[in-house]
Amino acid sequence: MRLSIALLALLPTIGHAEIHDVAMLTRGDTGAMVYEPAYLEIAAGDTVRFLPTQRGHNAASIPEMLPDGAGRFIGKIDEELLVVFEVEGRYGIKCSPHYAMGMVMIVDVGEVAKAAPLPDALPTRARERMSEILAR
Numbered sequence: 230m231r232l233s234i235a236l237l238a239l240l241p242t243i244g245h246a247e248i249h250d251v252a253m254l255t256r257g258d259t260g261a262m263v264y265e266p267a268y269l270e271i272a273a274g275d276t277v278r279f280l281p282t283q284r285g286h287n288a289a290s291i292p293e294m295l296p297d298g299a300g301r302f303i304g305k306i307d308e309e310l311l312v313v314f315e316v317e318g319r320y321g322i323k324c325s326p327h328y329a330m331g332m333v334m335i336v337d338v339g340e341v342a343k344a345a346p347l348p349d350a351l352p353t354r355a356r357e358r359m360s361e362i363l364a365r
């Protein structure tokens with residue numbers, strides 16, 4: 230009896246995927262046109278919930294920073310978007326209207342080579358922001 234109770238108590242934590250909230254902001258604590266947090270390290274199967282906390286933003290995958298086998302995604306402006314990250318690797322995420330202004334974030338799923346170079350194809354400001362994010 231004691232054993233079965235202990236097993237039941239463990240069940241909710243086994244294989245339980247987490248949900249991580251990200252605010253999409255025009256003016257945040259870390260600057261203008263930002264995701265907060267701008268960096269997440271999560272497990273495969275976890276969900277990220279992009280919240281339209283302030284108006285005018287979305288979240289979309291960056292084709293040059295999408296792991297092999299992972300699907301592209303693009304949220305609608307001013308709408309909440311839930312993305313389940315099943316494939317391990319480093320994901321770049323952009324706000325479609327503010328990509329050139331550097332509104333980007335990084336999601337590392339599972340085991341990721343932290344020192345991997347950023348692709349050359351990114352807009353200059355987006356690249357600078359990502360370097361700052363990774364240096365924090």
Ligand SMILES: [Cu+2]
Pocket residue numbers: 262285286287324325326327332
């Ligand atoms: Cu934006």
